[in-house]
Amino acid sequence: MVPSGQLSPATRPDLPRPEIDVLELGDLVPGTGVPRPVLLDHDLLVLVTGGHGLVELDFRALPCRPGTLLRAAPGQVLRCSARLDAVALRWHADALRGLDVDPDAVPQHHQLTGPDEDAVINEVSQLVVDHRRHRADPAAHVLLRHQLAVLLIRLALLPGVRNSGGTPDDTDPQRTEKATFRRFCREVEAGYPYTRRVEDYAARLGCSVRTLTRACLAVTGRSAKQVVDERVALQARRLLAATDEPVARIGRQLGFPEPTNFGRFFTREVGVSPGAFRAARDRPPSRIVRPRRPADPADPDGRA
Structure with a gap:
């Protein structure tokens, strides 16, 4: 014991x-x-x-x-x-x-x-x-x-764990896409507070937007833009649920100078407004809102 x-x-x-x-x-x-x-x-x-x-x-x-x-x-x-x-x-x-x-x-x-x-x-x-x-x-x-x-x-080294998380072996036919996806995720992790433009990540990785999108689709079934937006939305949910930071300040931290743009982005990604999501933290855990997959990968609130 x-x-x-x-x-x-x-x-x-x-x-x-x-x-x-x-x-x-x-x-x-x-x-x-x-x-x-x-x-x-x-x-x-x-x-x-x-x-x-x-x-x-x-x-x-x-x-x-x-x-x-x-x-x-x-x-x-x-x-x-x-x-x-x-x-x-x-x-x-x-x-x-x-x-x-x-x-x-x-x-x-x-x-x-x-x-x-x-x-x-x-x-x-x-x-x-x-x-x-x-x-x-x-x-x-x-x-x-x-x-x-x-x-x-x-x-x-537990059975069923090794290589299940994403390190492809030499026999994996998708090893190139998986390697590109891992590199992309590392760049997104470092850069999501500053940019949501896939073009910026492609430039950092020395490849095309098409290459990143193909890799993301092969590994996750989602576009590169959706992967970036989902990471930003995840951080927004974390801060809304676990801190008392004002909603507008959280939006600014994530690159949304205008609260209305942040509200539209969050509602599109999660399905409820930032305020409604924060209110759910005081309810039983089953009431916490789960994210939904964006129906439209277009980004009307993107930064120039």
């Missing part, structure tokens, strides 16, 4: 804040009543140990039961819709610096079973014990870093 109890060093002000924290799921979603979405600022790995229910990650409802694994990244929005027992590993990116491990290779949602579940529980349990016992000792940080790295590598 994974040890439980108050595990966070936040209750011990005499201790330095480590690169790796061990928490309970409730520590991440404090408060009573209907839980609001929480905007994450660290990498997170959650192992459910008891209870049944849903956890929403970036507005996607994920069923959870003992043995469920959840992986979340900084910037994502987390919301618990049921009382679950879980241990959460939270770490800063520096915790894995210099180690050959890719946290993004870990599945976002996976149900552990059989020997894999036993192995993961054992490794998490040992990390929890060592964190509790040695977190005051800077010399033990090396131990915790390597334990976390081994755990993440093991999870990335």
Whole structure:
């Protein structure tokens, strides 16, 4: 069994804040009543140990039961819709610096079973014990870093996980399109607050708009413009749900100087106005609005 109890060093002000924290799921979603979405600022790995229910990650409802694994990244929005027992590993990116491990290779949602579940529980349990016992000792940080790295590598090698996330092998006939799509997504992640023009991303990647659109259609079934707009809409939903920033300010952060243009864009992408979407955060999680695929890829509110 994974040890439980108050595990966070936040209750011990005499201790330095480590690169790796061990928490309970409730520590991440404090408060009573209907839980609001929480905007994450660290990498997170959650192992459910008891209870049944849903956890929403970036507005996607994920069923959870003992043995469920959840992986979340900084910037994502987390919301618990049921009382679950879980241990959460939270770490800063520096915790894995210099180690050959890719946290993004870990599945976002996976149900552990059989020997894999036993192995993961054992490794998490040992990390929890060592964190509790040695977190005051800077010399033990090396131990915790390597334990976390081994755990993440093991999870990335789970059956059905490897290559399922998008790293194409040499036999994949769509490997060129997938490689182009991955490069495009990296550029969009860095540039979406500044531009939604596909032409700008094509110029950065040294290819044509047609090449980007062909790659996006092959991998996702959506155009390059839709991929960009969906990323902007996702960030808008995150900020509306998990912060109290004024709607107009959120729009400006995402490149919409005029609130009316932001409102039209958001309503087109999500199906409701920004105000209505924000109001839904105080309702039960089932009432959170799911995004819809834009019916018209044209962009009347695009910037010059």
